[in-house]
Amino acid sequence: MRFQIREKVFSIGDKFTIxxxxxxxxxxxxxKVFSLGNKLYLEDMQGNELIYIEQKLLRLLPEYTLYKSDRPIAKVKRKFSLLRPKFEIESELGNFTVSGNYMAHEFSILKDETTVAKVSKKWFSFSDVYGLEVYYDELTEFLVALTIVIDQILYDKSNRN
Incomplete structure (x- = not known):
């Protein structure tokens, strides 16, 4: 299944429509507006919380934890790298890695060495717009949340480390 993730430009706080x-x-x-660090809620269209995303503060490089039903399900850390962004993703859903080009505008998400999603960011759009192609439906919500976390780490001004 394919998705378009678009960040709303003129809004207070981060807002994405998928x-x-x-x-x-x-x-x-x-x-969440007026909070220390990024805190985001991925919701279905009825407003039910699916995944809560929280940035961990006081880290040398950005780190986020993803929660489902108040239980941590994944931790995403940016790793130090000179040439291209690298991430460490610890998850109860399996071992995930992100592989992409130098600017991370095109990348794949792999689970145990198998590509589970491809992500492409539009280069010349006014707001952040991603195409997300998910190959395993049972991972959809997690992969949408993970794509948003990667956007926050790479492109959110408060994460420029």
């Missing part, structure tokens, strides 16, 4: 390949709204992500 549409499916048919242009229908499927998910919404909103950031």
């Amino acid at each position: 549409k499916d390949q048919f242009g229908e709204d499927r998910y919404f992500a909103r950031g």
Whole structure:
């Protein structure tokens, strides 16, 4: 299944709309305003929280924890690297890695060496817009949340480390 993840430009706090390949709204992500560090909620269209994303503070490089039903399900850390962004992703869903080009505008998400999703960021759009192609439906919510975390780490001004 394919999705479009678009960050809203003129909003207070981070806000993303996620549409499916048919242009229908499927998910919404909103950031908590006036908080220390990034805190985002991935919700279905009825407003039910699916995944809560929280940035860990006082880290040399950005680190996020993903929660489902108040239980941590994954930790995403940016690793020090000179040439291209690298991530460490510890998850109860399996071992994930991110592989992509130098600017991380095109990357794949792999689980145990198998590509589970491909992500492509539009180069010349006014806001952050990603195409996300998910190959395993049972991982959809996690992969949408992970793509948002990667965007926050790479492109959010408060994460420029």
